[in-house]
Amino acid sequence: xxxxxxxxxxxxxxxxxxxxxxxxxxxxxxxxxxxxxxxxxxxxxxxxxxxxxxxxxxxxxxxxxxxxxxxxxxxxxxxxxxxxxxxxxxxxxxxxxxxxxxxxxxxxxxxxxxxxxxxxxxxxxxxxxxxxxxxxxxxxxxxxxxxxxxxxxxxxxxxxxxxxxxxxxxxxxxxxxxxxxxxxxxxxxxxxxxxxxxxxxxxxxxxxxxxxxxxxxxxxxxxxxxxxxxxxxxxxxxxxxxxxxxxxxxxxxxxxxxxxxxx
Amino acid sequence: xxxxxxxxxxxxxxxxxxxxxxxxxxxxxxxxxxxxxxxxxxxxxxxxxxxxxxxxxxxxxxxxxxxxxxxxxxxxxxxxxxxxxxxxxxxxxxxxxxxxxxxxxxxxxxxxxxxxxxxxxxxxxxxxxxxxxxxxxxxxxxxxxxxxxxxxxxxxxxxxxxxxxxxxxxxxxxxxxxxxxxxxxxxxxxxxxxxxxxxxxxxxxxxxxxxxxxxxxxxxxxxxxxxxxxxxxxxxxxxxxxxxxxxxxxxxxxxxxxxxxxxxxxxxxxxxxxxxxxxxxxxxxxxxxxxxxxxxxxxxxxxxxxxxxxxxxxxxxxxxxxxxxxxxxxxxxxxxxxxxxxxxxxxxxxxxxxxxxxxxxxxxxxxxxxxxxxxxxxxxxxxxxxxxxxxxxxxxxxxxxxxxxxxxxxxxxxxxxxxxxxxxxxxxxxxxxxxxxxxxxxxxxxxxxxxxxxxxxxxxxxxxxxxxxxxxxxxxxxxxxxxxxxxxxxxxxxxxxxxxxxxxxxxxxxxxxxxxxxxxxxxxxxxxxxxxxxxxxxxx
Numbered sequence: 147x148x149x150x151x152x153x154x155x156x157x158x159x160x161x162x163x164x165x166x167x168x169x170x171x172x173x174x175x176x177x178x179x180x181x182x183x184x185x186x187x188x189x190x191x192x193x194x195x196x197x198x199x200x201x202x203x204x205x206x207x208x209x210x211x212x213x214x215x216x217x218x219x220x221x222x223x224x225x226x227x228x229x230x231x232x233x234x235x236x237x238x239x240x241x242x243x244x245x246x247x248x249x250x251x252x253x254x255x256x257x258x259x260x261x262x263x264x265x266x267x268x269x270x271x272x273x274x275x276x277x278x279x280x281x282x283x284x285x286x287x288x289x290x291x292x293x294x295x296x297x298x299x300x301x302x303x304x305x306x307x308x309x310x311x312x313x314x315x316x317x318x319x320x321x322x323x324x325x326x327x328x329x330x331x332x333x334x335x336x337x338x339x340x341x342x343x344x345x346x347x348x349x350x351x352x353x354x355x356x357x358x359x360x361x362x363x364x365x366x367x368x369x370x371x372x373x374x375x376x377x378x379x380x381x382x383x384x385x386x387x388x389x390x391x392x393x394x395x396x397x398x399x400x401x402x403x404x405x406x407x408x409x
Numbered sequence: 410x411x412x413x414x415x416x417x418x419x420x421x422x423x424x425x426x427x428x429x430x431x432x433x434x435x436x437x438x439x440x441x442x443x444x445x446x447x448x449x450x451x452x453x454x455x456x457x458x459x460x461x462x463x464x465x466x467x468x469x470x471x472x473x474x475x476x477x478x479x480x481x482x483x484x485x486x487x488x489x490x491x492x493x494x495x496x497x498x499x500x501x502x503x504x505x506x507x508x509x510x511x512x513x514x515x516x517x518x519x520x521x522x523x524x525x526x527x528x529x530x531x532x533x534x535x536x537x538x539x540x541x542x543x544x545x546x547x548x549x550x551x552x553x554x555x556x557x558x559x560x561x562x563x564x565x566x567x568x569x570x571x572x573x574x575x576x577x578x579x580x581x582x583x584x585x586x587x588x589x590x591x592x593x594x595x596x597x598x599x600x601x602x603x604x605x606x607x608x609x610x611x612x613x614x615x616x617x618x619x620x621x622x623x624x625x626x627x628x629x630x631x632x633x634x635x636x637x638x639x640x641x642x643x644x645x646x647x648x649x650x651x652x653x654x655x656x657x658x659x660x661x662x663x664x665x666x667x668x669x670x671x672x673x674x675x676x677x678x679x680x681x682x683x684x685x686x687x688x689x690x691x692x693x694x695x696x697x698x699x700x701x702x703x704x705x706x707x708x709x710x711x712x713x714x715x716x717x718x719x720x721x722x723x724x725x726x727x728x729x730x731x732x733x734x735x736x737x738x739x740x741x742x743x744x745x746x747x748x749x750x751x752x753x754x755x756x757x758x759x760x761x762x763x764x765x766x767x768x769x770x771x772x773x774x775x776x777x778x779x780x781x782x783x784x785x786x787x788x789x790x791x792x793x794x795x796x797x798x799x800x801x802x803x804x805x806x807x808x809x810x811x812x813x814x815x816x817x818x819x820x821x822x823x824x825x826x827x828x829x830x831x832x833x834x835x836x837x838x839x840x841x842x843x844x845x846x847x848x849x850x851x852x853x854x855x856x857x858x859x860x861x862x863x864x865x866x867x868x869x870x871x872x873x874x875x876x877x878x879x880x881x882x883x884x885x886x887x888x889x890x891x892x893x894x895x896x897x898x899x900x901x902x903x904x905x906x907x908x909x910x911x912x913x914x915x916x917x918x919x920x921x922x923x924x925x926x927x928x929x930x931x932x933x934x935x936x937x938x939x940x941x942x943x944x945x946x947x948x949x
Contacts, residue, residue: 164630172625193822206621230894249495270618331817
């Protein structure tokens, strides 16, 4: 019996109580400057009640870090909605394919520079960590709308060693008003969906890409505009990825007319 | 990795231990369980073929002797059955333990399962159908210093699939059976026990940012403490259990990083005598999700478990919308159950007697004021089941169930589903060793996927064979707010089971629908599957 209480007393030395007083729940942290662009793939769905919380995190990240955080809302998976006669759906077969490829289990969930699956509550932490890293390449892009097609130009510059992988180009659309289940269980039919993944320009998994240090590469692509897309709100995301994750990313608005290609 | 190496050391130690006396001869027992699927794709029901072969296979070995027990479990889930969490995949030595016994006292080193009281602040257990094994890996000491007193102290890391959870779990529990001290209580058939428990979780600090605020991070408590007190009184046919538990600040993914304390209180009363049983239960819980890893979601890393106050139905359509306990949100839960046997040769009992079971469960949201209800109903189930032998060779069971299922709260979307379920289950004794059982079930609802039907025939050829065929058909129209199209699919299944000695083999083919598989209020989403199934069980 004495031994038992000795053990109990010994254990009590290693445990303690923590009480966080009201008003002390948050600790201020310093913002660090971004060293590169970070790609956040948000796997979302219109029937997912917590997905608007994920969108809120993205808005906050973009407010603080601007264009250095490129977000893509990929609708699909079990809580995605492809639409019917009554409601507009944003899920796509490609979205489902990506959801299944990454073996995702719930929504919202994200890939931050494709370094594993991240809960939306950890997106800010993961994005901050990625922003502090440097990229081995620079990417620039321009996109112009002409005669029902988007003309896309990509320019890549090698900065550090040789980078091999895939170059992926996607079309996104902002400002789509469509149904969304909300965290309180209600349905918001006027919800505005931003950075919605529409299609892959150069195949589901992109095209082979290699660049050496000091080298500059220019590529061009063309994408026919789907009649359901609002051409005023389209943008292009291009990124290079490999087994190490996303090496660099860029997002550019689609500009009407040939001036869009002048950048 | 740590578990594997240490576990291997334990196993080797156990195997190398040599009994020295006749009464110390060690016995070895164990079991094998292997569930296999040869999957096929089926675009209609959404079944995806993930490889050519999936299996969850377990081998348990237990060695027992007078002073030392030891055991280990090997698991092969490198190509697991569909629907388990990604980290479930793996293979190797998952659990290993040694138990040193001296009289009523024992010390366990390695993997162990434990429950304090009803499990409000600590319950580690294995539930293979849900992919749960939240055993602790560490040490546990159980002593019985005097008659009627049991004390436990433990500490360890929690298994989370093929790694260890980040938190260290430490706890102590004491239970006193007062009736063993007071002879008067024993004379009056009265049993009284009181118990108390304490659990501490240590988890290191980490950067977690509030949604919508990147300039701050949470100030996280590294230590979370929980305690539990309980009293259990039984006298004759009467029984009362009252239990209360409290948890200190534990901001987590589950409670959206709330700093409020957690509470749960339960009162359970029962009456049971021949032919009549009554159970009345009430429970209020709030913010009681307790995990060894604060930023975890899904079904893993839970330290505690709140018992479900809803019935786990076995009939297919009655189990279509199962309730999952809302640990973090909290709930008011009530259950009442009445069982009564109508005697033979009475108007209602008939020639052979009749059994009636009436069960009602109701779960509702809470408010911050303790005794007030919140605005939402989460679940309601009223069911009555009558079982009566109509002739010497025919037994019939019928059930009616009225259910309200808040799909938005339980699954995340879908609104309230109100359904009526009817079941008829008849069993014919065709010959002394031959039985034929049939089920007809119907679920009526205007919500979700609409109405369902289910039929089953099961032929038992004792002692070896059983043949089962069934079909579940969603013939109702789906709610077009939630579904892209109607899902008028048949979920057919055929099974052949063969038992011989300690072996059981089951071969099957069919479709299973996507849905939730629940046990004790804990649920796992199972995707639609189609293909050949093979199960093998062996005990040695």
